[in-house]
Amino acid sequence: MQVKETLNEGLKRAYSITIPAAELEAKVDEKLKEAQPEVEMKGFRKGKVPMALMKKQFGPKVMGEAMQEAVDGAMAKHFEESGDRPSMQPEVKMVNDEWKEGDDIEVEMSYEALPEIKQPDLKKIKLEKLVVKPADEEVEEALKSLAETAQNFEDRKKGSKAKEGDQIVFDFAGSVDGELFEGGTAEDYPLVLGSNSFIPGFEEQLIGAKAGDELDVKVTFPKEYGAENLAGKDAVFACKVKAVKAPAAAEINDDLAKQYGAEDLADLKKQIGERLEAEYAGASRAVMKRALLDALDAASDFELPPSLLDAEAGQIAHQLWHEDNPDVQGHEHPEIETTDEHKKLAARRVKLGLLLAEMGQKAEVKVTDAEMSQAIMNQARQYPGQEREFFEFVQQNPQMQQQLRAPLFEDKVVDYAFELADVSEKEVSKEELEKALEALDKE
Structure with a gap:
């Protein structure tokens, strides 16, 4: 196999790969020999079909498989030796379109390599965790709401x-x-x-x-x-x-508490307080996550693959257009042009996506099977009566699995960063936390 570099500009790479005919022929013979013991043909005992006859009968099919394996193997070897990681699926095409048996295989491969990503020192990142303690009035208000619900x-x-x-x-x-x-x-x-x-x-x-x-x-x-x-x-x-x-409204007493699975009113109040704390903690985490991403964005600088930027900008433009035109379903609409604002947002998303992926890989962050199963079950609850069908659909659909796995992976990487960052706590009111949360949507 011969590999010749034909383009090296920024992150763009292109190579000419030649696989000798003799190498391909040897791979075909090897595959036929592996299959020979199981082949049956009229006039011959099982495993005794002559190689020449097998090549005539199965050669074209096996040749196609051998060509694909040879090209895949050449690509894999190139990436292993070069250390390059393509940002998207490489583009591969045959050069000699009039190829015939006995000719060398010549293909052109092009891709955009992922950049070298230097991870910022997480210990130098300062974050503020907003802490809200539920007031007695909030618990009483929640109790009143429950009483009205239990009408x-x-x-x-x-x-x-x-x-x-x-x-x-x-x-x-x-x-x-x-x-x-x-x-x-x-x-x-x-x-x-x-x-x-x-x-x-x-x-x-x-x-x-x-x-x-x-x-x-x-x-x-x-x-x-x-x-x-x-x-x-x-x-x-x-x-x-x-x-x-x-x-x-129902009376606020032990009987009401038991309707909601609590032992008594005191236990129900405790559960409400814990639920409110969890809600505030979730909102606080969202605020702190944004601060972390802003800090990572500011502390990182590396070249971004143009193809990823274009794809992300197009997706953002398409999503925002549909939000502005909710009555239009599907893709039967005018061509949507990307603006500078779309490209700016795409650059941030691509940069942070690549950076978080690199951080997670180096920290050996993994999404467990149990976590994936739980995520699938949570999603399946949106389809009452069809949970089993949805579960099977996800199991057979790698793209859907990736859509569910990606946010789980990101959250685990963010938690990893929180552990290393310099985090200080600040007690605030419910209103201050809500204001901080609202500010996220305006940015």
């Missing part, structure tokens, strides 16, 4: 008319063409008016009803209704209202 209903004053949001307790019997239908009858059924639990038009007719009222509710089942015998049919529900109840 109860209390009887309204006798003779009160039902309003939207009220709960009525009633009996009903539904019929179509005068005949009761299966599943259309119930007693003491609790219904919150405005919940849209029943078919369209049903609940509205019960607004204004009082305890003791008897009335007919007339509705039409939707044409796409699940039961074919009812779809599109007119129906009458004979209703008897037994009670009208107004929504009322």
Whole structure:
């Protein structure tokens, strides 16, 4: 194999690779000999097919495989010896398009090499960790919110008319063409008016009803209704209202705490405090992560691969365009041009992406199988009833795996940097933390 450098400008590289015909022929013979013991052919016992006949029968297919392996091997050897790491998949093309058996293989390979990246001294980076301690008032406010969520209903004053949001307790019997239908009858059924639990038009007719009222509710089942015998049919529900109840917040006591899985009210307050602390810690981490990335950006300077910059700028422009045009789906839209602002943001992202990847590699940061499985499960919960299908899809899709693995890897590298950086804590109010968090979106 002969490798000749034809371009070396900045990060751009190009090479001419020649693989001698004899080397390729030897690889074909080797592959045929490996397969010979398992080959069966009419007129010959298994493993006894002559090599000449095998070459005639299988030579073209094996030649194609041998050519691909030879080129892949030549590339791998080049990268091992040169130490280059391509920023993207190298471009490879045959030079002698009219190649025939017995000719040398001549290919051209071009790529952009990753730059040499010098990692900043993390110990010299100063960071400030904002700490917020939940106030008693915040815990009480969260308790009040939980009480409202765990809504109860209390009887309204006798003779009160039902309003939207009220709960009525009633009996009903539904019929179509005068005949009761299966599943259309119930007693003491609790219904919150405005919940849209029943078919369209049903609940509205019960607004204004009082305890003791008897009335007919007339509705039409939707044409796409699940039961074919009812779809599109007119129906009458004979209703008897037994009670009208107004929504009322649950009492804040041990019983409320037990509804949320706590032992008692004190335990629930403790859990709320811990949850608030976790929320504040997450927001504080986001602020400190931005400060870390800003410091790394300022402390690093190396050449960036043009192809990565162009790809990233194009992706940013495309994403922002769709955010401004949410009604446009897919890619049927005018060509989107990248601006200087897109390129500036792309340069930061590419630089930090390469730097974090280098830091993670040197620190031997790994994303474990357990962490990946947890990430896949978290994502799968967004598709109720299809979790298994989503899990299998990810397992068969390397690109999707990389999309899930990348943020996990980045977070672990950031945590590694936090451990080495000079971090000081500063106690702040909830409002100050929120202000710092809002500032991230404005930058």
